[in-house]
Amino acid sequence: MDNRRFYYLLTLLPPLPPLGGALPMTMAEALARLRQQGEGDLGILADALEAEQSLRESLDEWVANPPGSRTVPAALPPPLASLFDETSIAETSADAWVGSVWQAYLDLLAGVGRSIGSSLLPRWSAWEASLRRRLARLRSGLREDRPFLGREAGEDDGFRQDAILAEWTAARERGGAGMGLTAAMEAEEILDGRRLDFLDEESPRYAFTVDELVAFFLKLRLLERRQRLDPGKGRALLRQAAAP
Secondary structure, eight states, X not given: OOHHXXXXXXXXXXXXXXXXXXXXXXXXXXXXXXHTTOSHHHHHHHHHHHHHHHHHHHHHHHHHSOTTSOOOOTTSOHHHHTTOOHHHHHTSOHHHHHHHHHHHHHHHHHHHHHHHTOSHHHHHHHHHHHXXXXXXXXXXXXXXXXXXXXXXXXXXXXXXXXXXXXXXXXXXXXXXXXXXXXXXXXXXXXXXXXXXXXXXXXXXXXXXXXXXXXXXXXXXXXXXXXXXXXXXGTHHHXXXXXXX
16 A cells, blocks of 8 residues: 555544543544545455454343344354354354454455555454453463464464463452452553553554555554543453453
8 A cells, every 4th residue: 555645544543542531533533534545455454454343342232132033143244244144153152252353353454454555454454353362361360371362473472371361360350259249440540551552562653554554444443432431331341441
């Protein structure tokens, strides 16, 4: 893709605040600016990023509603929509099914990254998928029996995740046996902060490349999701926080 487009587009996108700061624009507004630059590769990226909100809403509906009352989400790309069938969710636990759907979305993002020439998007998807797998084991009380398995990430990423998981575990343990909501919120905030750190470290600054553009949207998505979380929602909030 022409780097001149990235230069123009990135100059239109405002600096992002640290975690918890007021956002200068919504994800929807930023995606609208992305689409204004035309179709093609930028349109593919916008479609993939936009699908994330529809996916969250569809998962909420399918987990909350009983069989027979759920509909296949029309707004999702076919590879994701095909996973929304009663047989799939009936044959496994809800948590395992939700995890498989999010893995499919991360795989989709990685494929989009390869098609548009972004090396960051596949690296992010592999790193995030590994982090989610390791968190799922810790949340279920299982010990880890294998190291980092990110297929497209750097060799040091496993050690970086070890430190993140240790920090996350310590925050949860501060809540005691009942793992109070405040401690749980702190633990999930740590995860989002370290995700932002990963994106900052892995993306170039002021290079006006596709990876710098991808990093902006991934960071904005994380910041917006964190801003929308309501501590009063309790367990529902924590299920959302576990998603990528």
